[in-house]
Amino acid sequence: MDNMCEDRAMTVFAGDGRHRVAVLVRDRVLSFELSIVHRIFGQARTAAGASLYEVVTCALVPGEKRTDADFPITVVHGSEALAEADTVVVPGSADDFDPHSGPLDPALTAALARIRPGGTRIASICTGSFVLAAAGLLTGRRATTHWRSSARFRERFPDVAFDVDVLYTDDDGVLTSAGAAAGIDLCLHMIRTDHGAAVANEVARGSVVPPHREGGQAQYVQRPMPEPGISSTGKARQWALANLHRPITLRELAAQESTSTRTFTRRFRDEVGTSPGRWLTQQRIERACALLECTDLSVDQVAAAAGFGTAGSMRLHLKAELGVSPSAYRATFRGP
Template sequence: MGNLHRVVVLALDGVYPFELGIPSRVFGAAAGLYEVLTCSVDGRPVRTNADFSVTVEHGPEVLRTADTVLLPPFDTSLLSRELPAGVAEVLGSVPTGARLVSICTGAFVLAGAGLLDGRSATTHWALAETFRSWFPQVVLDPDVLFVDDGDVLTSAGAAAGVDVCLHLVRKDHGAAVANQVARACVVPPWRDGGQAQYIERPVPEATSHGTSATRQWALENLHDPLTLGELADHARMSLRTFARRFSEEVGLSPGRWLIQQRVARARHLLESTDLAVDDIAGQVGFATGASLRQHMHTAIGVSPLAYRRTFRGTAAAPPEAANV
């Protein structure tokens, strides 16, 4: 067990039961890679925001052994600028270098402890105004699903907690493992952290002609340039109607969505094949290897070869290493 990445979940009074269970469900599906421990501030049972309480197996001492600490959300009626009793003390025991993660209102705790000062973060869109007024020193982006700021990650509510946990699995162990976890949990394998967390009309009207068939067609033809005009023609819509409806359904512009899908496909090929970077670029629709490098660096902060070394453990760089 000592070699497993230890995720410690700190349950506070008023915790939401659904989100409390997300870490165990997601990280637990990555068999043999993580262990998830749940604790409370004093080791005692924690009341939830539902009509029951939960008994945790651990007290705050396990926070001293954490590789990742995760704060699930708690009832908004309990929000305060001041930290709940005992929280500052137990967070102070978290080891230097441990990763901190919050879901929804958990960001208020990190901010209240000063752990988000000067950093980018997010929380549930409905709480953005309150968060900004209480913590102006935090660079809040309320329009995204999650923010990865290195050793501190914050996410929006409910399903965004699944997204950020899957993102961490992908970050730690690559797309193949994350996809296996997603299949085991029967959830989408990847929603980009920059995707909108609130879409005014997320599901098209029953009588409307959606863009899902065109998205599937695009995925089957990622190797082609795929202009907006071609996508609109396939959907049999005008450019304006297609772009509007696409954004309503997906939460991203067609161009941004295409880049996201191409980077995801490139990551899979880097993990599963020995293809040169230029060849992978061609297969996923980027004009050149340089374009792939630029988009990967923007998306995940590393070059294709660095990514391949991380997730395939290559002892030596492939022949195209000079093109990093």
């Protein structure tokens, strides 16, 4: 890079210690996906109210860019922002859905090459995964994309371990998500990884979205809202959260909706995208993480309050889900 680019790269970010997020946009960027990154990361704050992230938008060449809507955006920063970023996010573009789209622009490949190897997290939202795959960043890695583009993605990139039926993937710092709302889940996942459940949950509350949908949850839910005349499973889930501290059976859950266990299980999977048992485990993990971060309860007390019964059981579940023990999680994310 020439001296002018070097000087400019030094001024893209404030240099105040916040985590630096660069959003790389292309022509006809999906405006919703672009706004997700700014909205979600922009709300993450310390207990004292300080911003935890600095988010900037960049393009190959600064200037006015078309979106998929009836308004353009003005991008101030060029690809020099990628060289200084701690996280790079690539949203989708309306052009990605064109089945006749050509190979990746060499200039885009060169821009992505400016990302610091090994030191920067890289993520895509929706069909932004086509860019990562074309640049070779997903070779041999697990990845996903919008379900409508899954067949074309699998055909074009056979060297990627493609998973069509998940909300998002995280393969050692290279992340992909399905379309639209799954990008919110992905950003919350990154915040949770960086700063713990309490911060991520606060961001979710501010955005009025679920605090945690795990990546393995199905992205294409057959019936996201109950059909007329068919009761949902919302009452059962609300009851379960109020009784999370004790064992909960499938029969008890079904009884809250006055239905059989078979019917309840089918409706639950249709509406939530996962099984009742898996959902319960995830809620217990979320409860345990919040208690480890925000209370002085012992590990045994946290295990009991979250419904794991024993510290050993909770330890096994946290290790499987998060890769850390309860004490290590608390040491990492416990506030002052």
